[in-house]
Amino acid sequence: MLSLPVTLTIAAGAALVNIWLMLRCGQARTKESVSIGDGGSEFVIRRMRAHANFVESAPFVLVLIAALEATGGTNNWLWGLGILYIVGRLAHGLGMDGGTLGKGRMVGTLTSMLTLLGLAGWALARVYAVVL
Numbered sequence: 343m344l345s346l347p348v349t350l351t352i353a354a355g356a357a358l359v360n361i362w363l364m365l366r367c368g369q370a371r372t373k374e375s376v377s378i379g380d381g382g383s384e385f386v387i388r389r390m391r392a393h394a395n396f397v398e399s400a401p402f403v404l405v406l407i408a409a410l411e412a413t414g415g416t417n418n419w420l421w422g423l424g425i426l427y428i429v430g431r432l433a434h435g436l437g438m439d440g441g442t443l444g445k446g447r448m449v450g451t452l453t454s455m456l457t458l459l460g461l462a463g464w465a466l467a468r469v470y471a472v473v474l
Contacts, residue, residue, distance in 0.1 A: 348416050349408040352424035356400050359431050363393040366435065385439075392438035396431050399454050403427050406461035413468060427457040 370389040371377070380386040407424055434450020436443045 344412060346408060346411045346416075348411050348420045348424055349404065352407055352428065353404050355424075355428045356404060356431075359396060359428060359435070360393075360400070362432075363389075363396055363435055367393050388438045388440070392435045395434060395438075395451075395454075399458060400431075402458060403454075403461065406458075406465055410461065410464060410468065419464075423457050423460055426453050430454050430457065 367386070367389045370383070370386045371381075374381055374383040374386050376383060376386050380390055403424075407420060411420055430450045430453025432450070433446035434454065435446075437446025437448065437450055
C-alpha cells in the first residue's frame with residue numbers, strides 16, 4: 343500500500359483553507375447584500391479573487407507533491423514546501439482584504455509562485471536526472 347503522508351496532510355490543509363476562503367466570500371456577500379456574483383462590491387471581489395487565486399494553484403501544488411512523494415518518498419523538503427504553500431495562501435487570503443494586512447497578499451503570491459517553481463523544477467530534475 344502506497345503511503346503519502348505529506349500529500350494527505352497538505353491536501354487536508356488545502357481543503358481547510360478552501361473552506362475558510364469560501365466562508366469569507368459568504369461573509370462578504372452577506373455583509374454587502376450580494377446573492378450572486380460580486381454585486382460590484384470591491385470587498386466581495388477581493389474575497390472572491392483570494393478564493394479563486396487559491397483554486398488556481400492548489401491542484402498543481404498537490405499533484406506535484408503527490409508525484410514527487412510517490413516517486414521519491416517523503417522528505418523534509420517536501421514537508422517544508424507544502425507547509426510554506428499553505429501558510430502563504432493564508433497570508434494571501436488575509437492580505438487581499440487590504441489595510442494593515444495588505445502585505446500578506448504579496449507574501450502569499452511570492453510563496454505560491456516560489457513553491458510552484460520549486461516543485462516543478464524538482465519534478466523535471468527527477469525525470470531528466472534518471473534519463474541522463
